[in-house]
Every structure is written in C-alpha cells, then in structure tokens.
Amino acid sequence: MTAGLRRYLTAPAPPATVAPAVPERCELCSAVIPAEHDHLVDLANRSMPCACRPCHLLFTSADEPPARAAAGAHRFAAVPREHTALPDFALSDLDWTALDVPVRLAFVFVNSSLGQPVALYPSPAGAAESQLPSEVWAKVLARHPYTAQLPPDVLALLLHRSPDGPEAYVVPIDVCYRLVGLVRLHWRGFDGGQEAWTAIDGWLAQVRENATTRVSVGAAHG
Template sequence: MTAGLRRYLTAPAPPAVTAQAAQERCELCAAAIPADHDHLADLSSRSLPCVCRPCYLLFVPADSSPGAVAQQEPGPRRFAAVPREHVALPDFPLSDLDWAALDVPVRLTFVFVDSALGRPVALYPSPAGATESQLPPEAWAKVLARHPYTAQLPPDVLALLLHRGPDGPEAYAVPVDACYRLVGLVRRHWRGFDGGEQAWAAIGGWLAQVRANAQPPVPDHAATSVGAARG
C-alpha cells in the first residue's frame, strides 16, 4: 500500500508529525506536490500513488472516447490516471427492492471494474476498512450494465457510487480515490455499534461534496474521458 492510499485509511498524525510531513512528494519522480494533487491507479497493487501534474499527464489518454488509455511502451499497463470529474446519474434504475437484493449491510457502496481481475469489484466502507461485497461479480456486472454511462466506465479509475438515503437510492460516477477517502473517514471516525455523530457528520459532509461536484453526463458519451481531469 502506498503512502497515498495509506493516508486515507489511518488516523491523523499528531500536529508535530503532520507539520514535518506537510510537503508531500510525487511517488514517481519525488517532486514536491501540493495538498490538492492528482493520483494514479497502480493496476498491479490496487494502490493510488500521489503524483505531480507532469507525471500524471503521462498516463492521460489523448483519445477522448470512453475507456481510452494513454499511449505507453509495449507490455502490460501498470498505471492509469484517476480523473477528478464527478457525474450525477439521477436516472439510474435502482429501486428499494433492487437495493435490498444487493444485500449491502450499509447505506453506501461503490463498484468498479478491476482490470487485473477482469471483473467488477464492489466495496463498502466499514470500521475495518474497505469490505468487499459477497454478491457474485456477475450480479454487479448487471448493475453496471443498467445505465449507458456505467456500462462503459473506464476500468480501475471510476466507480459507480450507490447511496440509499431517506429519499431513496441515488447514484454517481466518482473517482476511485474519492471512494477510498470515504473509507478512510469511516475507519477514522466510527465509534461503537452505530458509528456515532462524528462518523455520520463526516459521511454527510463527504456526500455533500460529491453532490456539489457532480455534473450531468456529457451528451453522446457513455463515460467522460479521464483526459478531462481538472487542472
């Protein structure tokens, strides 16, 4: 696990330690990077290295079509650029009965296609970290196929986020690093059996940020290009 992913899943460091580690470094070239930086998906380890903008752009596809990959040296692809766009999917077909059939014990889950495994992986946040759904991958593949956007999600970097709120289920396409940020919040703040006020406040704040960032799908495209990541 890289430092980039580990920081989502561990408790915050004491102030003195945080001050010393404030200047983060690109995990590819060691250049200094700001707090708000880009990530890559390391396909060999399912980790999220923190990278500088020049290194990130090496793995952004020039092709704007859904699922495009960056041009790299021949051989297995190791890295993929994680985009920053959040997409609202208000017409995603998911009823309360559908949600019950997914058998997810919490209100939030996210599913993405893991190219190394060749199948969808569905995870949900828990006090122990990211927990994988026991529902067969075939069932999650059918969920992704329900909407033209999620049917062509780029693997490894974008996930379908499903949330069962008081007004019914809602769906978004979000970057995988945002999903792991949620996992880290739950692990950090959860207390007791029901999580406690602090945990639910953190989850609510995270969801509010997702909603604020979410845009409608780009017309005539099933999935936005990772090349459109925010600068």
C-alpha cells in the same frame, strides 16, 4: 494505501513539539505536491500512488478525454477528476434490498486484473467486499449506458441509499477510498457516532457539489 490517502486511515499522535509539516511528494518524480492532488492506479500491484499534474498527464490518453483513458494501456492509469450524477439510474428500494449491502453506501468498479466488477462498501475495518457474485454487479453496471462502458480501475459507480431514495454517481476511485478511510478513522461504537456521520455527510455533500448531471433516455431498466 499510499501517502496521499493514508492520512485518512490513521490518526497521528499529537507531537510533543510542533514540527514543520513534511510536504507531500509525487511518488514518480518526487516533486512537491499540494494536499489535494492527483492519483494513479498502479495496475501491477493494485496501489494508488500520489502524482503531480505532469506525471498524471503522462498516463492520460492523448486521444480520449481523461475520464475515458484506457486503463490497461500502461502499468499506471490516471485517475480522472470527473464526478457524474446519474439521476435516471434504475435502482429502486427493492433493488437495493436485493443487493444485500449492509450499509447505505457502496461502490462498484471493474477490476482489470480480475476482468470483472468488484463491489465494496466502507466498514470500520476498511473496505469490505460484497458477497454477491460479480455477475450480479455486472448487470447493475449494465443498467445505464454510461456505466455499461465504465473504464476499468479508475472510475466507480457509487450507490447511496438516501432517505429520499437511491442516488447514483460515477466518481474517481480515489474518492471512494477516501470515504473508506474516513469511516475507518472516525467510526466509534456500534452506530459510528456523530463524528463519523458528520464526516460521511460532508463527503457526500462534496460528491454532489462536484458532480455534473448526465441523463440518458436510453437507460435500461432490466
């Protein structure tokens, strides 16, 4: 994981003396970038470099909105900023149980290198891959017209089993890996501890705040 996301994965030891903060830089042109910045997916080595806005725009299709840019056209694909809530996504509690995800959060995206969906969920050791066949996750994505056309590598379907029932969102892939980093950084003991769950709940609140709602009367229920 590159510098922009690495800060979520490791807790640095307190310095003996207060040193000036080292600014983050774009990994393509070395320009200084703010703490909240864009990312690219490097399709050659499956990394996620930090990018300044101009470099990010270089790899965003000029013919389509950023969220629909074709991820396979270049070595780098721009990770969009869009967050979309899918309140009519067909996923019942029984469906969730059948997916056999051991935690309440999971995300699935299409990996262009493999040519198939990959489903992951956060764990204290990092991102853990679902053991269900990719065909199962392909059927999950096909349940909604929006996720059926999900661009590879850069956007993911986020599934959350909340106390009020399952939630579904389409979010940028870097946001998903930020969650993975938060869990790895804060998890303590068997149940994670209050600090971890506070971080997860804060992350979820941010996803909800950033999300626009998309309702499709044509959503499939197969």
